[in-house]
Amino acid sequence: MTTYVIPLTIGVLFGIALNKAGLTRYSKIVDVFRLTDMAVLKYMMTALVVSMLGLYVLRGLGLVTFPSVPATYIVGNLVGGLLFGVGMSLAGYCPGTCVAGAGEGKLDYLIPGILGFMVGAGLWGLTYEQVFPSISKIGNYGNVVLPDLWNISPYLAAVAFTLMALVLFFLIDRAGLHRTEKQTR
Amino acid sequence: MNSLVRYLKKDLWSPYIAGILMGLVGILAVWLGNNLLGASGAFQSLAGLVGRAIAPRAFDNLYFNYVMPPGVTWGVILMIGIFFGGLIGAASSGTLLWGKKNAANSDPQWKRIFGPQAWKRWLLAFAGGILLQYAAGIAGGCTSGLAISGGMLLVPAAFLFIGGMFASGILTARLVYGKRY
Numbered sequence: 001m002t003t004y005v006i007p008l009t010i011g012v013l014f015g016i017a018l019n020k021a022g023l024t025r026y027s028k029i030v031d032v033f034r035l036t037d038m039a040v041l042k043y044m045m046t047a048l049v050v051s052m053l054g055l056y057v058l059r060g061l062g063l064v065t066f067p068s069v070p071a072t073y074i075v076g077n078l079v080g081g082l083l084f085g086v087g088m089s090l091a092g093y094c095p096g097t098c099v100a101g102a103g104e105g106k107l108d109y110l111i112p113g114i115l116g117f118m119v120g121a122g123l124w125g126l127t128y129e130q131v132f133p134s135i136s137k138i139g140n141y142g143n144v145v146l147p148d149l150w151n152i153s154p155y156l157a158a159v160a161f162t163l164m165a166l167v168l169f170f171l172i173d174r175a176g177l178h179r180t181e182k183q184t185r
Numbered sequence: 186m187n188s189l190v191r192y193l194k195k196d197l198w199s200p201y202i203a204g205i206l207m208g209l210v211g212i213l214a215v216w217l218g219n220n221l222l223g224a225s226g227a228f229q230s231l232a233g234l235v236g237r238a239i240a241p242r243a244f245d246n247l248y249f250n251y252v253m254p255p256g257v258t259w260g261v262i263l264m265i266g267i268f269f270g271g272l273i274g275a276a277s278s279g280t281l282l283w284g285k286k287n288a289a290n291s292d293p294q295w296k297r298i299f300g301p302q303a304w305k306r307w308l309l310a311f312a313g314g315i316l317l318q319y320a321a322g323i324a325g326g327c328t329s330g331l332a333i334s335g336g337m338l339l340v341p342a343a344f345l346f347i348g349g350m351f352a353s354g355i356l357t358a359r360l361v362y363g364k365r366y
Contacts, residue, residue, distance in 0.1 A: 006218050007259050011266015012273065014210045014222065014329075019274025020195075021203035027294035033351070033358035034366055042200040043207065044332065044347075050208025051337035055215055064216050070325050070335040072342040077331075080324020081349025084317060088350065089357035091313025092295070094328040095224035095321065098314070099264055103271030105283030108290055112307040116314020121225075121232030123315065124322035128248040135323060146339040157339055169201075 015100040024101035024109070026092030033089045035179045038172050045165040052158045060155070074139030076132075091116075196278040211337050220259050223330030224267070225321035227260035229253040298362065324349075 021043045022028040031037035058064045088094050093101060093109065095117055101109035147154035171177040192198070214222045233255025236244035249255060275281045282288040290296065290303040299305050321327040324346050326335065332350070335343030359366050 003259075004262055007220070007262040008266040008269075010210055010213050010218060010222075011263040011268075012270040013206060013213075013266075014263070015267040015270015015272070016274040017203050017206040017210060017270075018267070019271050020198040021200050021207075022197050024271055024275075026292040030294070030358055033354040034362060035355070039200040043204040044328075044336075046201050046204025047207035047211060047333055048336045050205050051211035051333070052339065054208065054212040055337060058212070058216060065219075066338060067215065067219060067221055069338050069340045070221075070331050070342050072340060072345070073325070074345060077324050077342040077345040078349045080320045080322070081346035082353040083320035084324060084327070084346070085350035085353030085355075086357045087313045087316035087320060088328075089354040090361065091310050091317065092292070093310075093313075094317060095228060096267060096327065096329045099224060099267045100271030100274075103268040103273075104275040105272075105281050105285065105288050106291055107282075107288045108303070108306050108310045112311035113314050116311040117225075117228045117318045118232050118235065119311075120315040120318025120322075121228040122236050122244075124319050125229060125232060125236070125248045125253065126243060126246070128252065128322070129246065131323065136325075141341065144341065146341055149341065154339065161339070 014096070015103060018097050018100040019104065023097045024093070024104055024106070029092045029094075029097070030089060033085075036181045038178050042169065042172065045168060049162045049165050052161060056154050056158050069143050069145060071136070071143050072139075072141040073136040074141075076135040076138070079135070194277045196280055207333070208337070211333060214263075214334075218259065220263075221330065221334035222263070223260050223326060223334060224264060225318060225327035225330055226253065227258065227264040228318055229322075230255055230258045230261055298365065 018024055022039060023043065028037060028039055032040035055064065055066070059066060084094075091098075091113070093113065098109045098113040098117065102114060141149065145154070146152075147157045211222055214220050230253060233244060233249045233253060236249070237255055244255075272281070282291055290301070290306040295306060299309075317327070321330070324331055325342060326332075326346070328350075331346050332343050336347065
């Protein structure tokens with residue numbers, strides 16, 4: 001029972017966060033790429049800072065162990081990101097926000113959106129053997145984290161990341177580092 | 186207390202407040218669930234289930250046998266939760282679209298750029314979904330499974346992915362919006 005309750009509860013909170021941040025809207029997603037509304041970036045960076053500080057401290061206290069982290073293979077991560085950005089800019093969602101939007105009753109998320117992800121997932125699984133081994137061979141560092149790779153303290157890295165995020169927030173909110181929407185009628 | 190409830194029910198929170206909740210969700214996933222967040226992986230598990238039912242022979246390959254075996258995984262349950270989270274969030278602000286007339290194509294900005302026809306939205310939503318999922322496969326995760334879950338643990342792959350995503354996202358928006366960018 002608990003095997004279902006925990007992921008279900010975490011998922012519900014996840015969906016609420018996406019909805020309340022406005023990430024289940026086409027306009028919010030595309031406007032971060034137009035640099036006219038930086039909410040998506042603020043949301044992502046805040047989430048990263050909170051979870052990074054929290055998890056490295058909890059690990060330091062011996063309360064958590066990290067699951068296997070995503071693998072780094074430079075070209076694949078980058079090419080995947082480049083293709084992903086095109087899709088996200090066109091459709092105005094990513095896999096998680098599409099599911100949350102479907103829950104809100106948005107039929108374009110529920111039907112063509114989820115169907116598209118299912119077709120894409122089938123295609124990926126069927127072509128994996130032809131594509132993945134060659135692309136993941138280039139610049140493969142395995143399941144590594146930056147503090148280990150660069151041999152620096154993870155706390156120092158997390159604090160440095162936090163400071164970077166705060167500078168970014170200051171630049172956006174106080175120094176106006178974003179474009180303003182053109183008045184079109 | 187009343188003002189807190191009023192804030193929680195608001196249509197939009199500050200992205201910083203919502204981001205803090207997202208960060209806590211990332212911590213809980215590791216702490217209580219011993220798992221990383223993710224969404225694209227769940228679609229892989231589900232596609233395996235559906236594919237096995239439709240074309241058992243084609244889906245009996247290395248990927249679906251060993252890399253991402255089909256089934257109702259932790260990620261699939263998480264995804265069901267995300268669905269209901271979206272529902273609860275929208276219900277709290279009275280913005281649910283279930284049964285509403287504009288549910289098929291609800292974004293005013295989309296309509297301004299592409300026109301009011303729902304079929305256009307559905308076509309691009311479908312094509313976008315295929316591209317997003319395939320790209321997540323290549324990258325090794327999506328915005329939640331790689332960018333957030335990897336980034337919070339300082340995984341280099343996450344920052345490569347985020348960099349690529351913003352570069353091409355900006356370029357694509359420029360092309361689509363043209364003079365209106």
